[in-house]
Amino acid sequence: DTGVSQDPRHKITKRGQNVTFRCDPISEHNRLYWYRQTLGQGPEFLTYFQNEAQLEKSRLLSDRFSAERPKGSFSTLEIQRTEQGDSAMYLCASSLEWQIYQGSYNEQFFGPGTRLTVL
């Protein structure tokens, strides 16, 4: 499977615990994104990387959240001291920016997500 993969697919944790999720993007993609999706809503942007550089962070990303992409390939998203409000699907996407004519495309391919439940 050459798509975006995420691990684990499901995580149940108790409030106050730390959790870490992993995302493996499509191999040649230089951009990697994290989104959060709650039930019945569209995904909400959290942060994105171009290669290993974290270029943008949403205000949704509190100081309990940290994301890394150390070698410009896979990425991890850590949530410290989880709260019940953190329960959501955490989605990873990747893209390869390419220039065409006057601008660039940003077609993002999503992984299956990690569903987090905080008890």
Next chain:
Amino acid sequence: GESVGLHLPTLSVQEGDNSIINCAYSNSASDYFIWYKQESGKGPQFIIDIRSNMDKRQGQRVTVLLNKTVKHLSLQIAATQPGDSAVYFCAENLHNFGNEKLTFGTGTRLTIIP
């Protein structure tokens, strides 16, 4: 509570008929738009995209129409099949301004009636 988010706009279509899903986007400066399909328990799946210098783009069984005057997108699915049942999201992007995030709409649940 969570139940509010469960009340997605819904569209029920007879198998074989055409369906049209509408989306109002928020930012007049957005220059790139994507339609995604999301099945239960899965991540969003890319369907079709369109740049703001176009008003129509066709794919296999799908057509996206863009009306920048009223900030409106539509997705037309021809000859719907049971596998088309899913939640459909439109997303907008402002990438020409260095902002690479996708902003998603609320979503529409499409149900195909056999």
